[in-house]
Amino acid sequence: MLRIHCPLCGERPYTEFRYGGDAGKHRPVHGAGGIEAWHDHLFLFENAKGPHREFWQHVQGCRQWLIAVRDTATNIVADVALARDARGLEPQGPGER
Amino acid sequence: MSAGSHRVRAGGRIDRNEPRVFSLDGRRLTGYRGDTLASALLAAGVSVVGRSFKYHRPRGFVTAGVDEPNGLFTLGEGGRAEPNAQGTVVQLTDGLRAASQNAWPSVRFDWGAVNSWIAPVLQAGFYYKTFMGPTRRAWMFYERFIRRAAGLGAARHDPDPDRYDTHYLFTDVLVIGAGPAGLSAALAAGRSGARVLLIEQDGLLGGTLLSDPVTGQTEPWRARLEAELQSLPEVRILRHTTALGVYDGNTAILLTRRDHCAPDPGNGEALQILTSVRAKAVIHSTGATERPLVFPDNDRPGVMMASAVRTYLNRYAVACGRHAVVLTNNDSAYAAAFDLAPQIDRVTVVDVRRALHPALTAKAASLGVEVHAATAVTGVLGRTRVRGVTLTPIDGARSRSAPCDLLCVSGGWSPMVHLSSHGGIRPRYQADSAAFVPGGYAPGHFGAGALTGRFSLGEAVQTGWRAGLRAAAECGFERVSADPPAEPEGVAPWDTANHRIEPVWALGGARAGKAFVDFQNDVTVRDLAIAHQEGYESVEHLKRFTTLGMGTDQGKTSNINALAIMAGLRGIELPEAGTTTFRPPFVPARLGALAGRHVGQHFRPVRRSPLHAWHLGHGAQMIEAGPWLRPWYYRWAGETVERAYLEEMRRVREAVGLSDVSTLGKIDVQGPDAAEFLDRLYVNGFARLPVGKARYGVMLNDAGTILDDGTTTRLAETRYFMTTTTAGAAEVMSWLEFLVQTAWPELRVHVSSVTDEWAGIAVAGPKARAVLERALPGWDVSNEALPHMGCLEIEWDRMPVRLIRLSFSGELAYELYVPADYGTAFWEHLLSSGEPFGIRPYGLEALASLRIEKGHVAGAEVDPRLTLNDLGLGRMARPEKPFIGRELAARPLLDSPERPSLVGLECLEPGQRLRGGAILFAASDELKGHGRGYVTSVTWSPTLGKFIALGFYAGGLRHVGEEIVCAFPLYGERVRARITSPVFLDPKGERLHA
Numbered sequence A: 001m002l003r004i005h006c007p008l009c010g011e012r013p014y015t016e017f018r019y020g021g022d023a024g025k026h027r028p029v030h031g032a033g034g035i036e037a038w039h040d041h042l043f044l045f046e047n048a049k050g051p052h053r054e055f056w057q058h059v060q061g062c063r064q065w066l067i068a069v070r071d072t073a074t075n076i077v078a079d080v081a082l083a084r085d086a087r088g089l090e091p092q093g094p095g096e097r
Numbered sequence B: 001m002s003a004g005s006h007r008v009r010a011g012g013r014i015d016r017n018e019p020r021v022f023s024l025d026g027r028r029l030t031g032y033r034g035d036t037l038a039s040a041l042l043a044a045g046v047s048v049v050g051r052s053f054k055y056h057r058p059r060g061f062v063t064a065g066v067d068e069p070n071g072l073f074t075l076g077e078g079g080r081a082e083p084n085a086q087g088t089v090v091q092l093t094d095g096l097r098a099a100s101q102n103a104w105p106s107v108r109f110d111w112g113a114v115n116s117w118i119a120p121v122l123q124a125g126f127y128y129k130t131f132m133g134p135t136r137r138a139w140m141f142y143e144r145f146i147r148r149a150a151g152l153g154a155a156r157h158d159p160d161p162d163r164y165d166t167h168y169l170f171t172d173v174l175v176i177g178a179g180p181a182g183l184s185a186a187l188a189a190g191r192s193g194a195r196v197l198l199i200e201q202d203g204l205l206g207g208t209l210l211s212d213p214v215t216g217q218t219e220p221w222r223a224r225l226e227a228e229l230q231s232l233p234e235v236r237i238l239r240h241t242t243a244l245g246v247y248d249g250n251t252a253i254l255l256t257r258r259d260h261c262a263p264d265p266g267n268g269e270a271l272q273i274l275t276s277v278r279a280k281a282v283i284h285s286t287g288a289t290e291r292p293l294v295f296p297d298n299d300r301p302g303v304m305m306a307s308a309v310r311t312y313l314n315r316y317a318v319a320c321g322r323h324a325v326v327l328t329n330n331d332s333a334y335a336a337a338f339d340l341a342p343q344i345d346r347v348t349v350v351d352v353r354r355a356l357h358p359a360l361t362a363k364a365a366s367l368g369v370e371v372h373a374a375t376a377v378t379g380v381l382g383r384t385r386v387r388g389v390t391l392t393p394i395d396g397a398r399s400r401s402a403p404c405d406l407l408c409v410s411g412g413w414s415p416m417v418h419l420s421s422h423g424g425i426r427p428r429y430q431a432d433s434a435a436f437v438p439g440g441y442a443p444g445h446f447g448a449g450a451l452t453g454r455f456s457l458g459e460a461v462q463t464g465w466r467a468g469l470r471a472a473a474e475c476g477f478e479r480v481s482a483d484p485p486a487e488p489e490g491v492a493p494w495d496t497a498n499h500r501i502e503p504v505w506a507l508g509g510a511r512a513g514k515a516f517v518d519f520q521n522d523v524t525v526r527d528l529a530i531a532h533q534e535g536y537e538s539v540e541h542l543k544r545f546t547t548l549g550m551g552t553d554q555g556k557t558s559n560i561n562a563l564a565i566m567a568g569l570r571g572i573e574l575p576e577a578g579t580t581t582f583r584p585p586f587v588p589a590r591l592g593a594l595a596g597r598h599v600g601q602h603f604r605p606v607r608r609s610p611l612h613a614w615h616l617g618h619g620a621q622m623i624e625a626g627p628w629l630r631p632w633y634y635r636w637a638g639e640t641v642e643r644a645y646l647e648e649m650r651r652v653r654e655a656v657g658l659s660d661v662s663t664l665g666k667i668d669v670q671g672p673d674a675a676e677f678l679d680r681l682y683v684n685g686f687a688r689l690p691v692g693k694a695r696y697g698v699m700l701n702d703a704g705t706i707l708d709d710g711t712t713t714r715l716a717e718t719r720y721f722m723t724t725t726t727a728g729a730a731e732v733m734s735w736l737e738f739l740v741q742t743a744w745p746e747l748r749v750h751v752s753s754v755t756d757e758w759a760g761i762a763v764a765g766p767k768a769r770a771v772l773e774r775a776l777p778g779w780d781v782s783n784e785a786l787p788h789m790g791c792l793e794i795e796w797d798r799m800p801v802r803l804i805r806l807s808f809s810g811e812l813a814y815e816l817y818v819p820a821d822y823g824t825a826f827w828e829h830l831l832s833s834g835e836p837f838g839i840r841p842y843g844l845e846a847l848a849s850l851r852i853e854k855g856h857v858a859g860a861e862v863d864p865r866l867t868l869n870d871l872g873l874g875r876m877a878r879p880e881k882p883f884i885g886r887e888l889a890a891r892p893l894l895d896s897p898e899r900p901s902l903v904g905l906e907c908l909e910p911g912q913r914l915r916g917g918a919i920l921f922a923a924s925d926e927l928k929g930h931g932r933g934y935v936t937s938v939t940w941s942p943t944l945g946k947f948i949a950l951g952f953y954a955g956g957l958r959h960v961g962e963e964i965v966c967a968f969p970l971y972g973e974r975v976r977a978r979i980t981s982p983v984f985l986d987p988k989g990e991r992l993h994a
């Protein structure tokens, strides 16, 4: 079973979390992006095989939104950080713009 | 043959002092403790145990383990009945009741056998083509007959009276399979001090060693390892336990059967236990299964795997025949011949190979076993029992028949690669052992023994020991305090790593008679040829076209032979043919075991309002609303919902009622940027909402369609009290947290769910204010002090009360929020204060009907496929301010005036009703297709005296006044209705502003 190391709560089974989608893309700035930018953000995905930055929320724990780097081929979660802290990180790896 | 005639006088691992009485199809039989159902039946001379799936051919046991395709039974009765249990793994217990399957009226005389005469109809692709092709209609006709004839065991509708448990275990090293490799691995890991969990599907440890003679030379070794493992404090052994699957994160799901303990559910004892185990390292020592050879009529009862015959002889003291022919392409089958020779009348070996190991032929000669090299069996005589075989020399000389009553077959060994493949690692073909072996292992996983394609006992012990050490080291346990265990003595010189196999896949060519590849699904060589002709060549297509490997045994005995035969037809090498995908579960699992204790009321948590106990004590009929239990209606108003909700509505419209709205989602939004936050969130503005005022708001998602709606009140400059729909509460909370934490961390705002902290009570009706004046003396609740959409934070009995004037029903109405623990006290206080005005509680049915009359959207209308305009709320949006979803809501097609949008409907036919889900057509339309719209909410309106509805209709309110048709094809209904405004009652809002 997939296990995610919550920076606040420790390693927990993924059933305590909810998946929140691709975190490899920057959300358009509120009120600034046009239809095109929002369309691309919402509907276009790389569907990468390999490392994938994605949102998870620890809904049955600390309620924090996390960014995890999960390998979509092996399901191994290499890195997890609070989304609040990880936001400044530059996108890296495939599937990110 | 008389009962018990096949039992050998001495030996075996059965306890002759402990008889076990059981029954098959009502016939009383006796076996012994230590028997399986299969061994006891074979001992009793029962050779036909079932009929085959398609052709209803008589079938007997083929194997002695989890790979058994034929010997399936229904065990027990009523809710306890378990269909498709393999007799080869069912432990014999006193009183066991087994019933044979797939035969009517009996296995000996079966009407379905007529299928054998119409067999050409049922050849490969019959199911596939009738399902998928133009003859699909014919399937509808034939299905009834075929299902009845071809069924496996039937599932029951009775509730299962047994109890199932779920366990969670953690260990350093998980060892799957306690054969010689697994025992050796567990010992190596165990001696290092690591925590070891050794699981074995059998009730005894030893694997293939259990098939050696009890008095033989391997038994002392087996017993010594078992004893030492049991003495190690960190080693835990689970018997009767099968690994169903191996998953990410070194998690394995185990199933422990406890039938043999006769558990009593009344005493809380579980019949089966499902265990989720997390290990730091996993050792796969799952062994191998012997595979059949394919030749005409190779399915006759009495044709069995050589290793199974040896198991029945040595472990269960059952001789499966008196005159055996052993057909093989490798050395392993000789062990069966040599063990049988002293016990039965005659043994003949038929070996397809030319060059035989001299030690084998010498030993055979000493035991009086005749050996025919370079010879094949190309046919079987007898129908319900083998009477002889056709022997054909490989060089093409004339065939001859030879009498026998047992044919032991070995086509080589197939490693049990299922579990090691569950993570997506495909098996690879290892040519020198003619076997698919694991194509690799996940990190922290190790393989040992026959699984690796090395089949000798010596290799099993050595690879097991090494895997045990490596797994322990993986967990940080490096030191081993003793030498590896000495290998068992008396290993035969011909027990080599690959048994000197010479693979052959099909014998007997195109002769008459069916040569079966998959016994359980009745797939023959001819079926494979048809699949090839029709182009279903790839493994996955072959499987679906022929149903090969799709039975309850999942092709454990059949897959490789089929792959090899198909490779031959295509003229490619076996590895190029590939394998099918291995998926859990490894063996069939009961749904009860998967559900565990999550049954009945424990299926999911139930949410109750703080007023729940009051409702139950005062005549409420409760109803499930998502996870919530809510009052549906109250008995004061009538005994049935149809009567009660009308009475409750009348009370609200004419006097006053109160209702529990505690289930609404409630979110506390605080911080200097709370106003800015809500402005971004809602389509309408909240920044300029004055303190002490409430506003209805709608949120969109990023895609610009409806997310949720509700009322939000400004309690202070930096504090808002948000309510959400009951159904959307969790989703909205999570979304707000996402925005605060990831999208807009610069905003100084906190959100906190307070749904459980506040009880919510709606008071509605023309007398509502009078009730509050009496209930809250000293507080000014006049129209001036508390106008519509106003809010007061007040106290009652030193307890805070949030009093918001808003209306869902269209009447003068208030929502009052008090701390949850005071909810019941305050509810009762409102009831007693309202007594002079005739106040009564009303339930969910009345609540819903009141809002439909008023045209408020809820439930089915708050649909994420819809837009603001669809709901007629487009004017709420303030496009000059950015809000979530603004950009994509402006997509051109979402703005089309022809999209279905919210309308009201009134029924024009007295005596007819409108229905939710009905399809809407214009009066002149032909009634087909998706129509112009649909109905979402319906009620009988006591106020208007007719059925009214809310729905969506293309072009929406431009069609007000038109007569349309509401069609409900399922019931063949078509009812005339008129399109109206969705607000049926008090369109000017005079009542709620009163």
Ligand SMILES: [Zn+2]
Pocket: A006, A007, A008, A009, A010, A058, A061, A062, A063, A064
């Ligand atoms: Zn956490």
